[in-house]
Amino acid sequence: MPDIIQLLPDNIANQIAAGEVIQRPASAVKELLENAVDAGANEIKLIVNDAGKALIQVIDNGKGMSETDARMSFERHATSKIKNIEDLFHIKTMGFRGEALASIAAVAQVELKSKKEDESIGTYIEIDNSVVKKQEPVAMERGTSIAMKNLFFNVPARRNFLKSNPSELKHIMDEFIRVSMSFPDVFFSLTSNGQEVFHLERVTLKQRIVQILGNSYQSKLVTVEEQTDYMNIYGFVGKPETAKKTRGDQYFFVNNRFIKSAYLNHAVMGAFDSMIAKDSFPMYTLFIDLDPAQLDINVHPTKQEIKFEDEKIVYAFVQSAVKHALAQFSISPTLDFELDPSIQQLDAVSKPFTDEKKSSVASSSLYNTFSQKNQAHFIENRSELKHWREFYEPAQKQSSQFPSSTIIEELPNVLFPEKNIEVSDENSLQQIHSTYILVQNDTGFLVIHQQNAHERILYERFIKAVEGKPISIQQSLFPQTIELASADVAVLAELLPDLHFLGYHLEPFGNNTFVMQGTPADVEQGNEKAAIEKMLEQYKHFSSDLKYSKREKLIRSLAWQQSIKAGKTLTQKEMKSIVQELFICSTPNITATGKPTYTTFKKLELDRMFGR
Ligand code: ADP
Numbered sequence: 093m094p095d096i097i098q099l100l101p102d103n104i105a106n107q108i109a110a111g112e113v114i115q116r117p118a119s120a121v122k123e124l125l126e127n128a129v130d131a132g133a134n135e136i137k138l139i140v141n142d143a144g145k146a147l148i149q150v151i152d153n154g155k156g157m158s159e160t161d162a163r164m165s166f167e168r169h170a171t172s173k174i175k176n177i178e179d180l181f182h183i184k185t186m187g188f189r190g191e192a193l194a195s196i197a198a199v200a201q202v203e204l205k206s207k208k209e210d211e212s213i214g215t216y217i218e219i220d221n222s223v224v225k226k227q228e229p230v231a232m233e234r235g236t237s238i239a240m241k242n243l244f245f246n247v248p249a250r251r252n253f254l255k256s257n258p259s260e261l262k263h264i265m266d267e268f269i270r271v272s273m274s275f276p277d278v279f280f281s282l283t284s285n286g287q288e289v290f291h292l293e294r295v296t297l298k299q300r301i302v303q304i305l306g307n308s309y310q311s312k313l314v315t316v317e318e319q320t321d322y323m324n325i326y327g328f329v330g331k332p333e334t335a336k337k338t339r340g341d342q343y344f345f346v347n348n349r350f351i352k353s354a355y356l357n358h359a360v361m362g363a364f365d366s367m368i369a370k371d372s373f374p375m376y377t378l379f380i381d382l383d384p385a386q387l388d389i390n391v392h393p394t395k396q397e398i399k400f401e402d403e404k405i406v407y408a409f410v411q412s413a414v415k416h417a418l419a420q421f422s423i424s425p426t427l428d429f430e431l432d433p434s435i436q437q438l439d440a441v442s443k444p445f446t447d448e449k450k451s452s453v454a455s456s457s458l459y460n461t462f463s464q465k466n467q468a469h470f471i472e473n474r475s476e477l478k479h480w481r482e483f484y485e486p487a488q489k490q491s492s493q494f495p496s497s498t499i500i501e502e503l504p505n506v507l508f509p510e511k512n513i514e515v516s517d518e519n520s521l522q523q524i525h526s527t528y529i530l531v532q533n534d535t536g537f538l539v540i541h542q543q544n545a546h547e548r549i550l551y552e553r554f555i556k557a558v559e560g561k562p563i564s565i566q567q568s569l570f571p572q573t574i575e576l577a578s579a580d581v582a583v584l585a586e587l588l589p590d591l592h593f594l595g596y597h598l599e600p601f602g603n604n605t606f607v608m609q610g611t612p613a614d615v616e617q618g619n620e621k622a623a624i625e626k627m628l629e630q631y632k633h634f635s636s637d638l639k640y641s642k643r644e645k646l647i648r649s650l651a652w653q654q655s656i657k658a659g660k661t662l663t664q665k666e667m668k669s670i671v672q673e674l675f676i677c678s679t680p681n682i683t684a685t686g687k688p689t690y691t692t693f694k695k696l697e698l699d700r701m702f703g704r
Pocket residue numbers: 123127128131152154155156157165170171172173186187188189190191192193194235236
């Protein structure tokens with residue numbers, strides 16, 4: 093029998109290794125962006141064509157590579173970032189495995205251009221399937237450009253495995269966002285098929301969050317910042333009212349590296365506790381910095397999972413930092429623990445640290461370093477707090493002793509959405525300023541904003557409609573034709589199927605014209621054209637917002653467009669139906685865009701104001 097073991101040729105070995113590092117275009121994007129960051133660039137441009145399948149190019153103004161380094165960088169295990177195993181425990185860079193470029197070169201056609209500051213001429217290298225095809229000098233500015241074309245051209249099985257362009261582009265954007273979020277002092281842009289999708293000037297972290305996640309967070313971010321000898325945390329959480337129905341705007345970075353951690357996510361969710369609806373997700377962007385020796389980032393090839401030396405302490409630290417931040421924002425400016433009773437009732441505040449958690453943490457060797465500097469965050473039940481709670485909770489007496497409260501206006505209803513608001517037939521409702529509806533309940537009264545409330549009602553109704561609960565429609569007796577500008581025709585055409593679910597039966601009629609065959613039963617017939625135009629206007633307004641799906645944008649636009657506007661005088665019947673429908677909504681307290689729909693006033697507070 094002959095011997096049968098052979099060494100794999102380099103390109104095959106690299107291709108196999110590439111399978112771990114480069115699973116899809118987005119993984120290459122991540123590696124290239126991280127290399128650019130590691131090179132100290134403060135301007136990084138990402139260009140993709142065909143969702144990265146045809147081209148991924150990253151251009152940076154970082155320190156560049158010498159001719160030899162440029163050539164070396166494509167070798168497997170070629171890295172400038174660690175020299176020995178010890179270095180692994182002090183990693184400050186994003187890369188260190190020296191696998192990315194070798195992997196990329198094994199599964200794509202790569203063109204590299206690089207020049208160092210102090211060299212007069214740069215290097216151009218072309219590599220196909222791990223083989224250098226061309227190398228020549230090139231004139232260029234300091235920095236590096238790496239273009240990879242036709243990803244997986246030589247691994248058809250992998251190429252076929254790629255998802256649709258929208259889906260691959262979404263992955264790319266996720267990676268782009270993760271890197272650009274953690275380096276706000278670096279300029280980033282993303283151009284997809286010739287269109288600039290992101291253009292992020294250098295700013296502060298807070299502004300970067302707004303650049304990426306949208307203006308709706310502008311005045312809605314609460315600062316989180318705690319420092320100890322052991323670790324630091326800084327960043328922002330969204331105010332409770334910005335919590336969304338979909339998970340998404342949640343980012344953890346450890347030593348500036350994006351990580352996924354269900355465990356730490358749980359810590360943050362716990363800090364929000366009863367401040368947000370059960371099935372909603374708060375926004376957070378949190379950076380944890382700690383001694384690299386306290387973690388093992390090497391556990392996962394794409395380095396997104398991470399092992400902490402002491403998980404429990406990190407959990408407790410994150411949770412208490414976020415609780416502290418939320419409590420600060422809720423109670424300011426009445427600091428010094430003049431907590432409003434309604435806040436004080438929240439578990440999140442009243443029990444920031446259960447004894448059980450405390451003792452499990454206390455058993456940790458790191459506990460002392462941590463706790464000494466953080467005692468402020470164990471919001472202890474100070475004696476006077478206890479005192480308030482005692483008389484507030486059981487008896488609700490002695491109301492005149494309540495500390496003055498600035499919280500009524502401050503706190504969104506997300507804390508305790510009202511339940512079971514019933515409007516009986518005898519009860520007449522009051523509308524003021526043709527905008528607000530006043531409703532009395534057991535404990536006080538509510539002021540409802542009619543437009544915000546109606547937007548919420550319609551939003552939930554439309555969501556149900558596209559999920560399959562049909563909307564009743566009326567056939568048009570004299571079908572109207574609607575003629576649109578050519579730019580709008582394409583937009584409307586792609587919305588037709590969803591519009592159908594929403595009760596608008598529109599059919600293309602050629603020449604930029606559509607015919608309206610049916611409309612939702614509760615929409616007045618006669619001005620369908622204006623309605624569709626307004627809806628399109630609003631839709632286009634949203635359309636730069638990449639966060640939302642087409643359908644979500646459509647629904648938001650329609651909800652806004654059809655809502656009863658502020659300033660409209662309402663009949664008793666209209667007011668009653670708004671109130672009733674609002675409180676059967678699953679999230680009655682805010683609009684889809686996060687505006688409050690109502691606010692409550694407690695009789696107790698009123699009594700107090702009048703010295704009763
Ligand atoms: P790693 O980042 O793990 O070191 P890579 O394969 O990603 O491995 O890169 C190999 C080496 O090539 C890096 O260590 C670095 O020295 C060099 N390099 C890669 N990209 C760049 C860049 N954009 N600018 C300067 N040097 C780079």
